Amino acid sequence: MNTRDLVLIALFAAIVVVLGLIPPITLGFIPVPITAQSMGVMLAGCILGAKRGALAFLLFLLLVAIGLPVLSGGRGGLAVFAGPSGGFILGWVVATFVTGLIAQRFVREGQPEVRQFVGFFLASVVGGIVVLYAIGMPWVSAVTGTPLLAVATGSLAFLPGDFLKAAIATLAARAVFAGYPLLPVRA
Amino acid sequence: MLTSLHIDGNSWLHRLPVRAKLLALVMLSILLFLSGSLFVQLAAFVISAGLYLSVGLSWREALKRVGFVFFTIFFLAAVNLFLLPLNDVAVLTLRLMALVLFAAAVTATTTISEFMDEVTALLTPFERLGWVRAADVSLALGLVLRFVPDIFARYQAIREAHRARGLPVRPLTIIGPLIILTLKDADTIAAAIDARGFRRQ
Numbered sequence: 421m422n423t424r425d426l427v428l429i430a431l432f433a434a435i436v437v438v439l440g441l442i443p444p445i446t447l448g449f450i451p452v453p454i455t456a457q458s459m460g461v462m463l464a465g466c467i468l469g470a471k472r473g474a475l476a477f478l479l480f481l482l483l484v485a486i487g488l489p490v491l492s493g494g495r496g497g498l499a500v501f502a503g504p505s506g507g508f509i510l511g512w513v514v515a516t517f518v519t520g521l522i523a524q525r526f527v528r529e530g531q532p533e534v535r536q537f538v539g540f541f542l543a544s545v546v547g548g549i550v551v552l553y554a555i556g557m558p559w560v561s562a563v564t565g566t567p568l569l570a571v572a573t574g575s576l577a578f579l580p581g582d583f584l585k586a587a588i589a590t591l592a593a594r595a596v597f598a599g600y601p602l603l604p605v606r607a
Numbered sequence: 608m609l610t611s612l613h614i615d616g617n618s619w620l621h622r623l624p625v626r627a628k629l630l631a632l633v634m635l636s637i638l639l640f641l642s643g644s645l646f647v648q649l650a651a652f653v654i655s656a657g658l659y660l661s662v663g664l665s666w667r668e669a670l671k672r673v674g675f676v677f678f679t680i681f682f683l684a685a686v687n688l689f690l691l692p693l694n695d696v697a698v699l700t701l702r703l704m705a706l707v708l709f710a711a712a713v714t715a716t717t718t719i720s721e722f723m724d725e726v727t728a729l730l731t732p733f734e735r736l737g738w739v740r741a742a743d744v745s746l747a748l749g750l751v752l753r754f755v756p757d758i759f760a761r762y763q764a765i766r767e768a769h770r771a772r773g774l775p776v777r778p779l780t781i782i783g784p785l786i787i788l789t790l791k792d793a794d795t796i797a798a799a800i801d802a803r804g805f806r807r808q
Contacts, residue, residue, distance in 0.1 A: 421743070423806055467790075489609075502676075504679050564703065566683050599787045600790060
């Protein structure tokens with residue numbers, strides 16, 4: 421890994437920290453407030469690609485684990501991994517990796533703009549929603565004993581917000597791809 | 608802006624080495640997940656709560672730190688009441704609360720540098736395999752701590768620019784410029800690191 425990749429990973433982890441400081445937005449038609457930080461998975465994968473994106477999140481989790489309150493709402497420390505949503509937090513690394521793999525596979529420079537939007541949206545939905553829930557929900561079920569079906573039903577409340585996040589991440593990732601492309605330079 | 612969750616103090620837990628505390632946390636979670644006895648879970652909960660409250664946190668701060676996780680635990684416990692026998696719900700809830708409290712106690716009594724020493728030690732086998740360099744991890748961590756205030760200042764500047772033009776402050780229009788402006792610095796920072804020979808390349 422060259423120094424530039426190392427710096428990109430560190431800067432992106434720092435961006436995810438700052439996204440946690442932005443106040444969450446509440447929308448009338450969605451039951452849960454939307455935190456900018458939870459968009460980080462989709463953004464990191466779509467902008468830095470699989471390897472660097474996943475490493476950026478691994479670094480972010482290291483910050484959480486060593487006791488820095490960097491999760492949105494000033495949370496942090498080992499307690500968040502021990503809690504019911506620990507699986508979602510650990511799942512961020514895998515989710516970012518998958519998002520990055522799909523984005524690298526489907527988005528190229530010189531493609532029509534629409535194809536790039538579709539590629540980023542697909543990557544964000546599969547990586548940031550499908551993979552993340554596939555790790556997070558069984559974890560919740562395993563540690564709290566709540567049947568998986570009940571957890572899945574409850575998680576439906578988060579889905580509208582997640583799709584909105586995927587849409588925002590798609591637009592932002594495409595803007596970065598047009599302004600300062602990093603995805604094609606494979607690490 | 609980034610103040611550690613560590614609390615100064617000289618309790619028994621403060622003086623224990625990090626490795627012992629982390630091992631204890633792992634052992635406790637294995638033990639509690641293997642045991643289905645209400646008595647064991649209750650004992651672990653009382654001990655963890657006692658440890659957590661003895662590290663020198665004010666009541667308010669102590670509650671604030673675990674409040675959000677406890678909220679999730681209680682919410683799921685309330686759901687479980689309709690689906691599982693009462694004894695199971697009590698076991699599951701006490702187990703999670705005990706683990707969260709113990710983990711919070713470890714976090715409160717360990718400094719960042721103690722954690723980083725342990726991380727470096729844990730990375731040594733991987734370093735021998737040539738997968739990762741412990742010095743790179745410390746460097747990356749230092750870079751994050753160094754640049755978070757800068758990036759936050761940049762976020763505030765973009766937000767002010769929105770307000771000055773009468774635009775609504777939306778995540779979409781903020782995130783794009785924030786990421787481009789931040790990542791564009793990467794080349795300069797990388798050049799500065801290499802010029803100082805920090806990575807000996």
